[in-house]
Amino acid sequence: MSQPRSGAVVALALFALVGTVFAAVSTADFIAFLDRQVHSVTCSFVPGLGAPDTTGTSGCHAVLMSPYSAVFRASTWGGIPISLAALSVFAYLLFRAADLLARRAAGDPDDTRFLVAATLLPVLVSLAYFAIALLRVGSLCKLCVGIYVASVGVFVSALAAHRGAARGAPARPFPWARYAVAFVEGVVFVAVPVVLYLALKPAYTGAMANCGDLIHPEDRYGVRVPLGGPPGGVPAIEVLDPLCPACKAFAQRLAASGLGERLDTQAVLFPLDKECNWMVGESLHPGSCAVSEAVLCAGPAAPDVLQWAFANQDELRAIGKDTKQVYDRIRQAFPDIGGCLGRPGVRARLNRSLRWVVANALPVQTPQLFVRGQKVCEEDTDLGLDFVLSRLIDRPQGGGRTGR
Amino acid sequence: MQQGKLHLALFLAVLVVLSGTVAWWVRAAASRLAEQQAGAAGQATAVASASDEGYCTGPLKQILRRVLTSCGLIKGGAQRGCQPVQARNVAAMSGDDFNALFLPLANRAAIIQFDQDSAELGSRATALLDKAFADQRGASYFLVVSRASTEGPLAYNRELSRKRAEAVLDHIRSKFADPDLDQEVGLLWLGAEYAQLDKEFCTWQRSRPEEACTSAFLNRSAFIAWIDCRL
DSSP: OOHHHHHHHHHHHHHHHHHHHHHHHHHHHHHHGGGSSOOOBOOOSSTTTSOOBSSSOSHHHHHHHSTTSEEOTTTSTTOEEHHHHHHHHHHHHHHHHHHHHHTTOTTOHHHHHHHHHHHHHHHHHHHHHHHHIIIIIOOOOHHHHHHHHHHHHHHHHHHHHHHHHHTTOOOOOOOHHHHHHHHHHHHHHHHHHHHHHHHHSOOBOHHHHOOOBOSOOOOTTOOOEEOOOOTTOEEEEEEEOTTOHHHHHHHHHHHHHSOGGGEEEEEEEOOOOTTTOTTOSSOSSTTHHHHHHHHHHTGGGHHHHHHHHHHTHHHHHHTTTOHHHHHHHHHHHOGGGGGGTTOHHHHHHHHHHHHHHHHTTOBSOSOEEEETTEEEOGGGSSTTHHHHHHHHHHSOSSSOOOBO | OHHHHHHHHHHHHHHHHHHHHHHHHHHHHHHHHHHHHHSOOOSOOOBOOOOOOTTOOHHHHHHHHHHHHHTTOSTTOSSSOBOHHHHHHHHTSOHHHHHHTTGGGTTTOEEEEOOTTOOOOOHHHHHHHHHHHHOOTTOOEEEEEEOOOSSSOHHHHHHHHHHHHHHHHHHHHHHSOOTTHHHHEEEEEOTTTSOOOOGGGGGSOBSOTTSOOOHHHHHSEEEEEEEOOOO
16 A cells, blocks of 8 residues: 555544535534424534524525425434434545554555545535525535535545556456445445434424414404415415514424425514504514505515515515505505505504404514414424424314434 | 554544534523523513503592592493582592692693583594694503583582583594594593683693683693503
8 A cells, every 4th residue: 555545534534524514513403393392593604603693594504404405304203304414424535534544554545436426426516506505595504614615525435445456456347246235234334324313303292383373263354455366275374574684584494395285375474663552562573564564555566566575575674664665665665556665544454463462472573374273383393393283284273293 | 454443543533523512502592491491580671551650649549539439430331421529529629739649640641621601522632632632652541531610600600510521521532443442532522510621721732823822711621641551
């Protein structure tokens, strides 16, 4: 074995270690959410040094909460994190590199050829996830970038190791039996942690699913705003604030899950803005009373106004303390509803929307989703959304069904 | 053979560390969840409710409840509206004390003014009424307290103030299709014999602010206000 040959394998081992660390931090962050509480998320190129994201505004949080962070989400609460598979793969590559170095086999072209094939997997997955992060999620996560770099690093190192090992080596048949054993070892590295994860993760009990029903779901005031849905869709009511970032993120998660298309959703506007909402001492989302009026004024175009409000939340909240300025911005975007804004009729309707929330004794928070009158628990509106929603949609009525 | 053992040892070592770490994370999450479920219900989130402002003191609520019950506002009442004698009896207080009850509502109330000997709402009166009624916020009850100036006989003024209160209610009913109207709006008509408004109320929001604020002009009116109290 020559020194340059083992150098490439050492590099591979280091990149695999880096990938293991990034994937481990990402997996630990994901698994922490299995306790159904709110946690900060690590988001740093040097895990452990950067300040964790406690506000949920980082790209890491967006990616972690996106439907792409886990698979089989409808089958098990939260799904199986994709980072767990990444952790297993990098740990496996670390094992293989360490094994080659320990056995002084870094110059064996049969082994290095397998390394090239094995490291191709994280490269391909990283490419796919990089594209998803950019095109679907719309933000990059620093931990993921670390994994992408490690993936490219292990692949390039494996290529270099193989080129060095194959140089001058006599041609010989592929050792398929050895490759099969190595492949099975890789499968075991992925399967064992996944099986343990599934076996040990908290069970989803009926009690967890019980977050209450609507006491007075009837719409006596005509305040519910249809958001569209398929004919015969499952009836759903979403209590929302058009300028609430959590409502926007929830709408995105719902859309990405594909389950939103099966719901016939009506919105009840609940702006957390003291301009019209006496239940909040401070305006959490200034300007949302004015924007809520716009949604009510829009009639059949209400979903368009809501989408526009979601897309321009930051700007609208920034000018939100000046209601006239918000009205002007709305009139600019939707001239047809300009005359309705601020009128006593629409203000009274918005007030009744708030009173609908009072009549149902709902918590002062947004968003809140009710499917067939049953509330989707706040803890189930992110990682557990697909799991819980698919059960509520497929079940006609009644309490929670258990599962993991 | 030696290399095979080394390979197996490494394989098992890395796999055990990996699996053990994952198991530890998951168990930790599960035990946090169990602790949380076994413990208190966690942080309580405020529940949506009607307003209950600081001025809603115990004595004020007691008087309001008495007035509102006797005047047919609260569910189960057999009538709508209170006549002067009833108002005086249920409030069990002098006219000045009765008016003083409403002083904390200075920013919420409005005075809808009428022509002499008329119960017709003008355009400015309806505009102010619409604005005041639309500004319900978290209030549960809307009071209409109508009066007449002292010109004319007692019985005539009682009747005139009743018509003024009902004109306000009719307008609200036609303008705002509120299904809860009967549980929200309370009427008191006081004629000219009880709790006449004095000049202290001249600074309040009126439908005719340009008009001289004499006692006669001020009392040809319906005083309207949302009451931010939970009873």
